[in-house]
Amino acid sequence: MAEYSIPYGKSKQSFHLPEDWPVSILKPEHRDALENxxxxxxxxxxxxxxxxxxxxxxxxxxxxxxxxxxxxxxxxxxxxxxxxxxxxxxxxxxxxxxxxxxxxxxxxxxxxxxxxxxxxxxxxxxxxxxxxxxxxxxxxxxxxxxxxxxxxxxxxxxxxxxxxxxxxxxxxxxxxxxxxxxxxxxxxxxxxxxxxxxxxxxxxxxxxxxxxxxxxxxxxxxxxxxxxxxxxxxxNDSKEIVAVFAGDPLNVMKKGIKEAQFLFSVPIDSRFDLVITSPGGYPKDINLYQAQKALRHASMAAKPGAPMILIGACSEGIGSPPYEKWMKDKTSHHQVQEAFEHEEFKLGPHKAMLITADAINRDVYLVSELSDETVRKMLLIPASSVQEAIGMIQKTGDSSISLKTAILPYGNATVPYPGD
Structure with a gap:
């Protein structure tokens, strides 16, 4: 078994994958921090x-x-x-x-x-x-x-x-x-x-x-x-400063994007059977409202219908009372999609739509500090650890099949671009 770890809150979670599973670590291009x-x-x-x-x-x-x-x-x-x-x-x-x-x-x-x-x-x-x-x-x-x-x-x-x-x-x-x-x-x-x-x-x-x-x-x-x-x-991926830009906001953006585009855009040859992602630990996984952002980038690396595992501590809960309240009577992603199409746009509930866009035709597991009941109300599958989520995925299919797997330890800052 090959051993891996991924950011979780202020620490990390370790897990292992079968040796015969092809694994790719997708993360930003490394750039050394400024000395001073x-x-x-x-x-x-x-x-x-x-x-x-x-x-x-x-x-x-x-x-x-x-x-x-x-x-x-x-x-x-x-x-x-x-x-x-x-x-x-x-x-x-x-x-x-x-x-x-x-x-x-x-x-x-x-x-x-x-x-x-x-x-x-x-x-x-x-x-x-x-x-x-x-x-x-x-x-x-x-x-x-x-x-x-x-x-x-x-x-x-x-x-x-x-x-x-x-x-x-x-x-x-x-x-x-x-x-x-x-x-x-x-x-x-x-x-x-x-x-x-x-x-x-x-x-x-x-x-x-x-x-x-x-x-x-x-x-x-x-x-x-x-x-x-x-x-x-x-x-960079260690939250260290690699470049500084000061001045007119428009010029700052144009110069900064050139640097950021090089660091955060990650080309991939083809999509994956399983994607495991973390927003990058605290504070990006402080709540589900923030942690969700890693799912959008993870979905860009996943095959249609491929399962995804989101690792986010969510130490401060969901992070949006309007979002949590809106989800109380929702029992499926299809219901979320239909409700969102017919209602006026609302802040908070828009997170439900964003999750649904990436989860509607696949299983999405959440490893967090949230209760299982809360996770299910958000229409995600609760798991106590990355390892448990992997085991659940293996049980749903043919355990003898090797799953081509992508791990995004800094999902919020990793944007995969498939070549297919």
């Missing part, structure tokens, strides 16, 4: 110069940072960024960090240490966005697609609007990064819902940018808002 990321970030900011961003003593700067569901290395990004802002003239008391939660639950002050170094928490004002708090939202217009451009008022009214994040594949947005941290992370619920309702359109998919309607709608909202500066990184 803080020095490189500082240099990238200094190359921008001061004149374009300098302001007076009363000028305000607001930075959109990611919440706990994103593995953004704020401990590297924020210290040089904040130092640079003060250097170009922004007073510390006029700098605010807003946690870009999108429609996720706002982060509590006692959780800030999960994403921001303690020293920064003490010295700078940090608040969490709330997409439902209409008093703290402002509408600035509409995109050509009809998406209302509603944004956090504090961010919109700042003299300098900055976004921080990482660039990696996104299942229907094409790529994370750039103005997405503000448009979606600091947007109002209706703005996010309208934008995400385009996820079934032609062109909406991983690693697509110029022709992606969802992403281009976000870019248009970013122009309406007027995001001045993006500081983004590309990370």
């Amino acid at each position: 990321p803080i020095q490189e970030i500082s240099a990238s900011l200094k190359r921008l110069g001061k004149n374009l961003y300098a302001q007076g003593d009363t000028s305000t700067a607001v930075i959109a940072i990611n919440d706990k569901t994103r593995p953004v290395p704020h401990h590297f990004l924020l210290p040089p960024l904040l130092s640079w802002l003060e250097e170009v003239g922004y007073k510390r008391e006029n700098i605010t960090l807003i946690i870009a939660t999108g429609t996720h639950a706002p982060m509590l002050p006692e959780e800030h240490h999960l994403i921001v170094p303690e020293e920064i928490s003490r010295r700078y004002k940090i608040i969490s966005h709330d997409a439902e708090d209409k008093e703290n939202l402002i509408k600035l217009g509409k995109t050509a697609a009809g998406t209302p451009c509603t944004i956090n008022k504090i961010f919109a009214e700042a003299d300098l609007r900055v976004v921080v994040g990482n660039i990696e594949p996104h299942q229907y947005m094409g790529w994370s990064g750039g103005v997405k941290s503000a448009v979606i992370g600091l947007g109002g619920t209706e703005s996010i819902r309208t934008n995400h309702s385009m996820l079934t359109m032609e062109g909406a998919g991983p690693c697509r940018y110029e022709d992606n309607p969802v992403r281009q709608d976000v870019e248009e909202s970013g122009r309406i808002i007027g995001v001045h500066l993006a500081l983004n990184v590309v990370m």
Whole structure:
């Protein structure tokens, strides 16, 4: 038996496969980490110069940072960024960090240490966005697609609007990064819902940018808002920084995508009989809402009808009360599909549709901390371990047949491109 391991929460799960099963490990191209990321970030900011961003003593700067569901290395990004802002003239008391939660639950002050170094928490004002708090939202217009451009008022009214994040594949947005941290992370619920309702359109998919309607709608909202500066990184499979990009958000995206495309696009000769995938461990598997993203990429490597195993701890449960509530009376993927086609697009339940798209004609097993009952309500097959899931799959077919197997240890950041 050949031994393997795959990320699970903050640890790993080990399992073995029969020696006669052909196995391929699909993961991002390895790139060595920058030797001194803080020095490189500082240099990238200094190359921008001061004149374009300098302001007076009363000028305000607001930075959109990611919440706990994103593995953004704020401990590297924020210290040089904040130092640079003060250097170009922004007073510390006029700098605010807003946690870009999108429609996720706002982060509590006692959780800030999960994403921001303690020293920064003490010295700078940090608040969490709330997409439902209409008093703290402002509408600035509409995109050509009809998406209302509603944004956090504090961010919109700042003299300098900055976004921080990482660039990696996104299942229907094409790529994370750039103005997405503000448009979606600091947007109002209706703005996010309208934008995400385009996820079934032609062109909406991983690693697509110029022709992606969802992403281009976000870019248009970013122009309406007027995001001045993006500081983004590309990370390797060990969550280490390999490249830094700073400046105009559109230029940052174009340069960053070139680097990211090389790392995250993985060619395959043909599809597989079994695909085993993990989002990449914590925080990408913090809940099912996030862990689902690995399924979309895994399905691109699977033969029609081939089983898939999703390994995600889901330590914080499903991650979306509306999604969980919507699923209460659903008993099949066909029912999900039919309901979604006849109902108005809703955030939360859209995750059910995304899972159904990849699971409707195949068995999908979930290895997690969720109860078996909860997993079944999500129309997935519960398994206590990867090994148990493999055993269940062997029992459903001819155990003497070798299964060509793909393992995606970093499924969220691995986009297979079949040659067939």
